[in-house]
Amino acid sequence: MKRLKKTHNMLYLGIETSCDDTGVALYNHQNGSLKHLLYSQLQHSDFGGIIPELASRDHIRKIMPLLQTLLAKHSYQLADLDGICFTNGPGLLGSLLVGVTFAKALAWSLSVPAMPVNHLEAHLIITMQANPDLKFPFLGILVSGGHTLLVAAKDLGDYQVIGHTLDDAAGECFDKTAKLLGLGYPGGAKIANLALQGNSSRFTLPRPMLHSANYDFSFSGLKTKVRQTWLATKQQHQDKCDIALATEEAIVDIILKKTMKAANEHQLSQIVLAGGVAANTKLRARFKDACAKAGKEFFVPTNSLCTDNGAMIAYTGARYFAHASKYQDLTIEPKSKWPLDAI
Ligand code: KG4
Ligand code: ZN
Numbered sequence: 001m002k003r004l005k006k007t008h009n010m011l012y013l014g015i016e017t018s019c020d021d022t023g024v025a026l027y028n029h030q031n032g033s034l035k036h037l038l039y040s041q042l043q044h045s046d047f048g049g050i051i052p053e054l055a056s057r058d059h060i061r062k063i064m065p066l067l068q069t070l071l072a073k074h075s076y077q078l079a080d081l082d083g084i085c086f087t088n089g090p091g092l093l094g095s096l097l098v099g100v101t102f103a104k105a106l107a108w109s110l111s112v113p114a115m116p117v118n119h120l121e122a123h124l125i126i127t128m129q130a131n132p133d134l135k136f137p138f139l140g141i142l143v144s145g146g147h148t149l150l151v152a153a154k155d156l157g158d159y160q161v162i163g164h165t166l167d168d169a170a171g172e173c174f175d176k177t178a179k180l181l182g183l184g185y186p187g188g189a190k191i192a193n194l195a196l197q198g199n200s201s202r203f204t205l206p207r208p209m210l211h212s213a214n215y216d217f218s219f220s221g222l223k224t225k226v227r228q229t230w231l232a233t234k235q236q237h238q239d240k241c242d243i244a245l246a247t248e249e250a251i252v253d254i255i256l257k258k259t260m261k262a263a264n265e266h267q268l269s270q271i272v273l274a275g276g277v278a279a280n281t282k283l284r285a286r287f288k289d290a291c292a293k294a295g296k297e298f299f300v301p302t303n304s305l306c307t308d309n310g311a312m313i314a315y316t317g318a319r320y321f322a323h324a325s326k327y328q329d330l331t332i333e334p335k336s337k338w339p340l341d342a343i
Contacts, residue, residue, distance in 0.1 A: 010082040012321065013106075014314025015063070017099030018091025018119045019145070020055045022062045023310030024070050027085075029318045034129060036311040037070045038304070045184040049175070056094035063102055081112055085317020088116030089335030090146075096334035104330045115317040116332050119308075120340045123274045124153055125319070126312035127299045134299050139268040141259045143283075144275030145171035145186065148255075150215045150262050151340060153272070156319055159340040162262060163215025170251055171277045173219040177226050177247045181240045191244045192280055198245025199238070203229055205250040207257075215262050222250055252283045260290055270297045279306040 009030050016023035025036035039062045043054055071077060086103030089096055100116075107114035124140040140151040140159075148170045150163035168176070171188055178187020183194070205225050208218040226247055233239035255277075263271055273287050278300050291298035305311055 010318070010321070011076070011080050012083045012085055012115075012314050012318045013067070013081050014117075014310040014312070014317060015067075015084065015086040015099045015103050016119070016122075016308055016310045016313045017059045017063065017095050017102075018087045018089070019095055019308060020050045020058075021308040022059050022066055023308060023313070024063070024067045025310035025314040026070060026074060026076065027311070027314035027318050029321070032129065034311050034315065035070065035074050036304075036309055036314070037066055037073075038309055039066055048179040048185050050092070050185070052092045052094050055092060056098055059095055059098040063098065078106070078110060081106075081110060083107075083113050083115060083317065083321050084110075085115045085117050085313050085321075087119045087122070087313050088332060089119065089338035091119060091334075091336060093334060093336040096336065100332070100334045104332075108330055113321070114330060114332075115320050117313045117316045117320070118338055118340065118343050119313075120147060120149070120338075121157070121159070121343060122312035122316040124151065124159075124272060124340075125156070126305050126315055127272050127274065127301045129311075129315045130301075131299050133297070134270055134272065137268060138270035138272050138299075139259065139263045139266060140272045140274060141255060142275045143170040143255055143273070143277035145169060145175060147275065148217045148219075149340065150259060152266055152268065157343045159343070161339070161341055162266065163217065163258065165217040165219060166209075167218050167220040168223060170217070170219060170255060171275070173223055173247070173251055174277065176223055177244070180227055180230055181243065186276075188277060188280065191248055192282065194241045194244035195248045195282070197238075197241040199242050200245055200249065202242040203246035205229070205246045207250055207254050210254055210257060215258055217254065217258065219251070219254075222247070248280070248282060251277075252280070252286055255283065256286050256290055259287075260294060260296075263294070263296055269295070270299065273298070273300040274306065276307040279303045 148165035174188035
């Protein structure tokens with residue numbers, strides 16, 4: 001495989017197709033310029049969740065035009081690319097296969113190296129791109145549709161998972177509540193919007209495992225209670241708003257309190273909130289307050305970099321490109337499961 005040909009102004013392409021969002025990005029490692037485009041598949045809304053085969057087919061349709069649009073918008077050509085970074089897992093295998101195959105074919109045809117990126121690591125470290133003050137080690141709380149992980153991030157590629165969900169992920173709890181209330185998929189932002197009109201004194205939902213001796217999470221009991229509560233109402237608009245607020249409050253409370261406890265016990269002074277659920281306004285605000293009170297530094301990506309995107313893949317891959325020994329050959333295969341502590 002051809003090695004990098006320049007020593008400055010390296011331009012990396014990032015490709016994200018782990019789930020239902022097609023993301024492409026261009027990252028210039030020297031001047032930090034990061035441009036990205038995202039295509040979010042809306043077709044899944046009608047089904048209340050992702051249909052994997054439809055997701056793969058849509059990635060195939062969208063990936064090339066999206067890349068062409070991104071390059072044209074910023075006056076670049078394929079020949080300007082110095083390396084291709086791609087999500088190699090974890091995720092839906094059919095979706096990953098589209099991005100991985102596309103990335104490898106492109107790298108081969110351009111004679112540039114390709115770099116597999118772990119999607120979870122990318123969620124965790126994208127905040128570092130805009131925050132030079134954020135350094136390893138830090139405590140990461142990754143809350144997305146597929147994961148709820150508390151992580152001691154020690155170095156690039158060196159992560160210790162100190163807690164995880166035993167059942168549903170936090171985002172899944174938002175999404176399933178949204179489905180129950182007839183709001184469509186994905187539901188997190190819709191629940192947050194309805195919660196703005198909610199009455200906070202009407203329902204109090206349980207906070208499973210809030211006081212457990214470990215840092216694990218469980219959201220399935222909360223989900224069951226949400227269902228029982230909803231079925232006991234007249235199912236009017238105000239009932240939806242009140243349930244949305246109570247659900248949001250419970251999820252925010254659990255995530256915040258467990259994270260602050262872990263930060264104290266592991267003596268980590270920098271906290272990173274990451275993943276799609278980190279786009280939640282209430283969660284961000286509560287973390288900001290709690291960190292200020294506890295003397296911790298708080299970091300969270302801008303909203304568009306919380307949910308899946310190609311920018312986090314380009315940035316993370318670029319960091320690995322700095323270590324020549326980590327280049328991969330083109331026989332690499334996608335991994336639907338790829339834990340953070342196995343990078
Ligand atoms: O990171 P992400 O885009 O995809 C995964 O890797 O899973 O996260 C998607 C999740 C969905 O469950 C979605 O409902 C949730 O993030 N989400 C939110 C908000 N925006 C997205 N949850 C709560 N509040 C939001 N504003
Ligand atoms: Zn994600």
